[in-house]
Amino acid sequence: MTALLEIEGLTKAYPGVVANDAVSFSVQPGEVHALLGENGAGKSTLVKMIYGLVKPDRGAMRLRGAAYAPSEPRAARAAGVAMVFQHFSLFEALSVAENIALGMENPPKARDLAERIRSVSETYGLPLDPFRLVGDLSAGERQRVEIIRCLLQDPKLLIMDEPTSVLTPQEVEILFHTLRKLSSEGTAILYISHKLEEIRTLCDAATILRLGKKVGECTPREVTAAHMAELMVGKSLSVPARDDHEPGEVLLHVAGLSVTPASPFGMPLRHVGLEVRAGEVLGIGGVAGNGQDELLSALSGETPVSPGAITLQGQPVGHLGPNERRVLGLLCAPEERLGHAAAPDMSLTENAVLTGRIRQGLDAHGFVNWGKARGFAEAIIARFDVRTPGPGVAARALSGGNLQKFVIGREILQDPTVLVVNQPTWGVDASAAAAIRQALLDLAQGGAAVIVISQDLDELLEISDRFCALNEGRLSAPRPARGLTMEEIGLMLGGAHDMHDVAAGAGA
Amino acid sequence: MIIDPVTLIVALITVSTPVLLAAIGELVVEKAGVLNLGVEGMMIMGAVCGFVTAHHTGSPLMAFVAGMGGAAALAMLFAVLTQLLMANQVASGLALTLFGLGLAALIGVGYGGLPVPPVSRPFPEALRDIPVAGPILFSHSTLTYVALILVAAVWYVLTRTRIGLILRAVGENHDAAHALGYKVVRIRILAILFGGACAGLGGAFLSVVRVQNWFEGMTAGAGWIALALVVFASWKPWRVLLGAWLFGGIAALQLRLQAVEVGVPVALLDASPYLVTILVLVIISSDRSRAALNAPAALGRVFHASS
Structure with missing residues (x-):
C-alpha cells in the first residue's frame, strides 16, 4: 500500500x-x-x-x-x-x-x-x-x-x-x-x-x-x-508534591455575584457564590467562554460590583478597584499574558512596577524607585527561573512559558492573602507548567487562599482541594477534588450540553 | 414667506448626494476592516480634479472620471502606507486629509470662478413638469441616480454575493481569513481604492454639479460627516442613505430658515446639521453592545501576516 x-x-x-x-x-x-x-x-x-x-x-x-x-x-x-x-x-x-x-x-x-x-x-x-x-x-x-x-x-x-x-x-x-x-x-x-x-x-x-x-x-x-x-x-517529570493539611478561616467570600458582560458575545455571570479558606486551592473548571474572563475581572476589580458581593476577610471589597484590592491582599493574574497580564513592549522591570508598585513600595511621592523595582524584577526572575537575559528585556521577547512564570511569580512574591489565576499554564511547556503548579501549591501551603480558573481538568485535579464548574455563567457547588472522576466532572461542566440546545434552536 | 416642501426635498437630495457617495465608499472600506479618516482630503481632491477637468475638456463625464481618479490616487497612497508599510491608520488618515486639502488648494489656484459645462439630466422636460412628483423624482442630475443605484449595489454585493462575504470576513477577523487563504492585503487595497473613488465622485459632484465653482475648503467637513454617517448607520448601506438624507434635510432646511429670518442666530443655524449629526451619533452609540455587534471586529487593526 x-x-x-x-x-x-x-x-x-x-x-x-x-x-x-x-x-x-x-x-x-x-x-x-x-x-x-x-x-x-x-x-x-x-x-x-x-x-x-x-x-x-x-x-x-x-x-x-x-x-x-x-x-x-x-x-x-x-x-x-x-x-x-x-x-x-x-x-x-x-x-x-x-x-x-x-x-x-x-x-x-x-x-x-x-x-x-x-x-x-x-x-x-x-x-x-x-x-x-x-x-x-x-x-x-x-x-x-x-x-x-x-x-x-x-x-x-x-x-x-x-x-x-x-x-x-x-x-x-x-x-x-x-x-x-x-x-x-x-x-x-x-x-x-x-x-x-x-x-x-x-x-x-x-x-x-x-x-x-x-x-x-x-x-x-x-x-x-x-x-x-x-x-x-526529554526527561522525566515530577508530579507536584503537597502535604495534607486542614484549611483555615474563610479569606474570600463571594455571594450573589451577577455581572453583565462588556462585549456582545461575552457571558453574563449569574449569582456566582464561592468561598476559599486559608491554605486551600479552589479549582474552577469550565469550557472557555462560560464566564471565566468575567469572573476574573469581577474578582480583580476591573469590573466593579456591589460592595457586599465580594468580601475579603470580612471586609466588603466589591466596589473597590484593582489597586485598592491589591492593598488589601487580593491579587490576580489574568489569562492573556501579552496585553492583559503584561504590557508587551515594556520591560520586565516596568511590568513589575505595574502591579507590584503598592505592596512592594516601589514608588514614593509620585516617583518610581527604579533601583528597587529592578531588584524586585530580578527577585522574580531568580526565584521562578525565568529564562531571560535580564529585567530590561521587553515582555514580548519572552517565550510564553517564561513570561507566564514571570507574571505568576510577580503576584506570588507580593505575598497575597488571596491569589486568583486564570489559565496559569495555558500554552506553557510541561516543565514550566509543573514549576508554576508547584509555586501555587507552596503559596497555599504558606497560608494563602488560591483560586485557579482553568480549562485543563488534569491540572485542576492535580492541585485543587475543592473543585467547582463554571457553566454558562453559573458556578456549581464545590466538591472535594480527590476521587472525582472525569465523567463526574464532565457532567458538572454541562456534559455535551449543546446537543439539545441545537435541536431547540433549529425548531425555533 | 413659507418654506415649500417640494423644493426643500429637491434641495435635500442634491445636498445629500456628495455625502452619500463618500459615506457608501467609506462603508465598504470599513467593512473590510480599514479605518480611513482621509475622506475629507479625498473628497476635495475629487472636487478640484473634477472641476479642472470639466473646465478644460467641457465633458462632465471626463470630470467625474478625473475626480474619481484623483481621489483614488490619494487613497492608493493611504493603502501603501497602511497595508504595505503597516503605518497607523488613524495617523495616516488624518495626514491624508491635511495633505489632500493642501494639494487641492495648490492644484486649484486660478480656477476659482471659471465656467464649467452644464450637466445633463436623464429625464425629459415633460416628466419634470409633473407637479410634486416631477421635481422630486425626475429633476436630478444623472449622478444622483447613480448614487442611489450604488447604495443598492453595495447592499446587494455585501449581503448576497461571495465577494461581499469575503470582504466582510476580512473585516471581521483578518487572521482567520488569512488562514483560509484569502489575500487580506489585496482585498483591503481594492476596498480602499473603491472608497477613494466614491469620495472623489462625491467631491466632483459638489464642484461640478451642485456649486459649479471651485474654492478652497469647499467640502466644508462633508468628509467628516460621511465618516460619522457610517457609524450612525451601524455599517448598513440603507441606513447610510437615511442618514445622508437627514443631514441633507437639515442643511437644506437651515438655509431656508436663514432666508425667512427666524429668530435664531445664523451661526447656530449654520452649525445645526453638524450638531444634529453629533446628537444622533450619541443616541445611536448609547447602546454599546448593539453598536459593537455590527462593527467590523478588525476595524483599524494592523494586519501582519506572520507565518
Whole structure:
C-alpha cells in the first residue's frame, strides 16, 4: 500500500530558531496519526507547511505518490487536505453557513448549502443549525463548524490541531466517535496533541517532535503514557508534591455575584457564590467562554460590583478597584499574558512596577524607585527561573512559558492573602507548567487562599482541594477534588450540553 | 414667506448626494476592516480634479472620471502606507486629509470662478413638469441616480454575493481569513481604492454639479460627516442613505430658515446639521453592545501576516 502522505526532510527556519529540522514521516490512508510534542516543538509549523500556509526551506512532500508542494491553503484543499485550527478560524459576526461557505472553493447556493450542512452534521452526529451566528455558539459547537467545513470538502487527509483543548470530556467522546467513523471510511487524520491518554485511545501511530526534530515514533496503544512523555520532554517529570493539611478561616467570600458582560458575545455571570479558606486551592473548571474572563475581572476589580458581593476577610471589597484590592491582599493574574497580564513592549522591570508598585513600595511621592523595582524584577526572575537575559528585556521577547512564570511569580512574591489565576499554564511547556503548579501549591501551603480558573481538568485535579464548574455563567457547588472522576466532572461542566440546545434552536 | 416642501426635498437630495457617495465608499472600506479618516482630503481632491477637468475638456463625464481618479490616487497612497508599510491608520488618515486639502488648494489656484459645462439630466422636460412628483423624482442630475443605484449595489454585493462575504470576513477577523487563504492585503487595497473613488465622485459632484465653482475648503467637513454617517448607520448601506438624507434635510432646511429670518442666530443655524449629526451619533452609540455587534471586529487593526 502506498502512503497517503510522505514527508521527507522538511526544514523550516525562522530568524533565530529552527522550527523544523529535517522532519520525515508518512501517513497511511485511513490512519489516525498523532503528532506529539510540547509547545514550541514545531508541530504547528509542520502542519502549516502541509496546509500551504508556510513554505518549507528544504525537503519534499508527496501526496498519494505525486509531488505535493501547496503554494496556498486553496491548493492544499484542492488536493484533498483539510485542517481544523487550534484557535478557531471562525468569524463571530457571520452565520454558520457563511463561515462554512468561506472555507469552500465553490460553495453551492445558500439554501443548498444549508441542506448539505444539515445532512453531513446528522451523518456524523454533529448537530448544528446553519443559520445561527457563530458568536452565539459554544466552543464545542464552533469546532463542529470547522469540522463540517472540512468534511464538505470530502478530504483525504484531515489535520486537527489540538482539537480537544476546549471540549468537555463528553464532547471529546463525540469527537472521537466522529473521527473513528471518518477513519473507517478511509480518511486519514493527522492529530496534533500533547494529551497522551487521548492519543493512546485514538491514534494508530505517533511521531514525536522535540525542539523541531523528530525524536521518535511509536504505536501509542503499545507504549505507556510515561514513555511518550519522556520522549516528548526529554526527561522525566515530577508530579507536584503537597502535604495534607486542614484549611483555615474563610479569606474570600463571594455571594450573589451577577455581572453583565462588556462585549456582545461575552457571558453574563449569574449569582456566582464561592468561598476559599486559608491554605486551600479552589479549582474552577469550565469550557472557555462560560464566564471565566468575567469572573476574573469581577474578582480583580476591573469590573466593579456591589460592595457586599465580594468580601475579603470580612471586609466588603466589591466596589473597590484593582489597586485598592491589591492593598488589601487580593491579587490576580489574568489569562492573556501579552496585553492583559503584561504590557508587551515594556520591560520586565516596568511590568513589575505595574502591579507590584503598592505592596512592594516601589514608588514614593509620585516617583518610581527604579533601583528597587529592578531588584524586585530580578527577585522574580531568580526565584521562578525565568529564562531571560535580564529585567530590561521587553515582555514580548519572552517565550510564553517564561513570561507566564514571570507574571505568576510577580503576584506570588507580593505575598497575597488571596491569589486568583486564570489559565496559569495555558500554552506553557510541561516543565514550566509543573514549576508554576508547584509555586501555587507552596503559596497555599504558606497560608494563602488560591483560586485557579482553568480549562485543563488534569491540572485542576492535580492541585485543587475543592473543585467547582463554571457553566454558562453559573458556578456549581464545590466538591472535594480527590476521587472525582472525569465523567463526574464532565457532567458538572454541562456534559455535551449543546446537543439539545441545537435541536431547540433549529425548531425555533 | 413659507418654506415649500417640494423644493426643500429637491434641495435635500442634491445636498445629500456628495455625502452619500463618500459615506457608501467609506462603508465598504470599513467593512473590510480599514479605518480611513482621509475622506475629507479625498473628497476635495475629487472636487478640484473634477472641476479642472470639466473646465478644460467641457465633458462632465471626463470630470467625474478625473475626480474619481484623483481621489483614488490619494487613497492608493493611504493603502501603501497602511497595508504595505503597516503605518497607523488613524495617523495616516488624518495626514491624508491635511495633505489632500493642501494639494487641492495648490492644484486649484486660478480656477476659482471659471465656467464649467452644464450637466445633463436623464429625464425629459415633460416628466419634470409633473407637479410634486416631477421635481422630486425626475429633476436630478444623472449622478444622483447613480448614487442611489450604488447604495443598492453595495447592499446587494455585501449581503448576497461571495465577494461581499469575503470582504466582510476580512473585516471581521483578518487572521482567520488569512488562514483560509484569502489575500487580506489585496482585498483591503481594492476596498480602499473603491472608497477613494466614491469620495472623489462625491467631491466632483459638489464642484461640478451642485456649486459649479471651485474654492478652497469647499467640502466644508462633508468628509467628516460621511465618516460619522457610517457609524450612525451601524455599517448598513440603507441606513447610510437615511442618514445622508437627514443631514441633507437639515442643511437644506437651515438655509431656508436663514432666508425667512427666524429668530435664531445664523451661526447656530449654520452649525445645526453638524450638531444634529453629533446628537444622533450619541443616541445611536448609547447602546454599546448593539453598536459593537455590527462593527467590523478588525476595524483599524494592523494586519501582519506572520507565518
